Amino acid sequence: MAGDDEVWLDDEAGPLIRPYTVNSGRTRPTVEMDLLSLVVTTGKPSPDVDPEHVKVIGLCQTPLSVVEVAAHLRLPVMVTKVLLSDLVDCGAIVIWASSTSSSHVTDRVLLEKLLDGLQRI
Amino acid sequence: MVYNESEMLAIQVKILIAGGFGVGKTTFVGSTSEIEPLNTEELITAASMGIDNLSRTVDKSTTTVAFDFGRLTIPQHNIVLYLFGTPGQERFWFMWDELSAGALGAIVLADTRRLQESFAAIDFFENRGIRFLVAVNVFDDAFPYEPDEVRAALELDSQVPIVLCDARDRRSAMSVLRTLIQYLLAAASAYSA
Ligand SMILES: Nc1nc2c(ncn2[C@@H]2O[C@H](COP(=O)(O)OP(=O)(O)O)[C@@H](O)[C@H]2O)c(=O)[nH]1
Ligand SMILES: [Mg+2]
Numbered sequence: 072m073a074g075d076d077e078v079w080l081d082d083e084a085g086p087l088i089r090p091y092t093v094n095s096g097r098t099r100p101t102v103e104m105d106l107l108s109l110v111v112t113t114g115k116p117s118p119d120v121d122p123e124h125v126k127v128i129g130l131c132q133t134p135l136s137v138v139e140v141a142a143h144l145r146l147p148v149m150v151t152k153v154l155l156s157d158l159v160d161c162g163a164i165v166i167w168a169s170s171t172s173s174s175h176v177t178d179r180v181l182l183e184k185l186l187d188g189l190q191r192i
Numbered sequence: 193m194v195y196n197e198s199e200m201l202a203i204q205v206k207i208l209i210a211g212g213f214g215v216g217k218t219t220f221v222g223s224t225s226e227i228e229p230l231n232t233e234e235l236i237t238a239a240s241m242g243i244d245n246l247s248r249t250v251d252k253s254t255t256t257v258a259f260d261f262g263r264l265t266i267p268q269h270n271i272v273l274y275l276f277g278t279p280g281q282e283r284f285w286f287m288w289d290e291l292s293a294g295a296l297g298a299i300v301l302a303d304t305r306r307l308q309e310s311f312a313a314i315d316f317f318e319n320r321g322i323r324f325l326v327a328v329n330v331f332d333d334a335f336p337y338e339p340d341e342v343r344a345a346l347e348l349d350s351q352v353p354i355v356l357c358d359a360r361d362r363r364s365a366m367s368v369l370r371t372l373i374q375y376l377l378a379a380a381s382a383y384s385a
Pocket of ligand 1: 211212214217218219220329331358
């Protein structure tokens with residue numbers, strides 16, 4: 072599947088880039104979250120004046136999913152997660168695990184509600 | 193942590209919109225989303241792609257896959273549905289487990305002028321046990337194949353729904369979404385019966 076250089080260099084893949092150095096070079100979040108986990112500001116200010124931190128705090132006055140935060144920051148999801156971990160560590164935000172799970176796939180009540188909602192749109 | 197979020201938070205579910213490049217994924221997400229579709233990217237590292245020889249020369253380098261997504265709120269039932277358009281370059285998104293983890297189901301868009309571009313997504317969902325339907329996006333200059341001809345060409349199981357759609361048309365795209373949920377519901381009923 073991979074192994075030839077062409078894999079890396081076609082148009083849609085984007086350019087090769089160095090690992091992001093945001094967050095002092097850390098590349099893994101310390102807090103567990105997924106794309107749909109919800110981020111919400113606690114009201115406690117971040118001690119950091121990092122503009123990205125300020126932006127997250129402003130965005131997440133009402134709960135917003137991790138993937139939406141990433142889109143608004145224009146940062147890759149993984150980089151966003153590291154940044155969010157920092158904000159959790161300093162108490163400026165909390166992250167609510169999303170209630171998404173594979174068990175929903177067989178949850179008829181949920182699927183019926185979803186269908187009902189879609190039929191009303 | 194003691195938060196009482198379960199009472200106020202919506203149930204969040206996701207559906208994937210997959211298919212080859214230019215088949216209409218972004219258009220579909222745009223037609224169905226209640227928000228202006230958002231675009232973001234994820235990093236795919238050499239390590240996660242299993243390219244050992246490359247990681248030696250390009251130390252820990254990463255490349256990115258862009259994807260777009262939208263959202264639909266069902267306020268009556270406190271559900272938020274996310275629609276994720278998978279990156280067109282399937283050989284990258286296949287390595288990104290998080291995108292498909294926990295997905296309710298998937299819509300594979302197909303263009304009859306190049307059906308082979310749908311194979312990768314179909315194989316992926318079949319292997320992962322993610323239920324999907326095939327929506328044939330009707331392009332103006334495409335030969336009007338019957339759904340059964342498409343089914344045969346794609347070697348699809350008889351229960352997998354095939355529908356025709358125009359991803360540019362909101363009503364058409366919404367109807368595809370409903371068909372998928374109906375299919376999931378029928379499958380869930382069979383499962384628990
Ligand atoms: N005729 C027709 N054109 C479509 C349809 N869906 C998308 N397109 C067009 O096909 C092109 C590619 O669509 P896009 O959504 O960007 O494809 P993606 O690469 O899968 O995201 C755009 O110019 C769309 O306007 C459709 O159902 N019918
Ligand atoms: Mg697209």
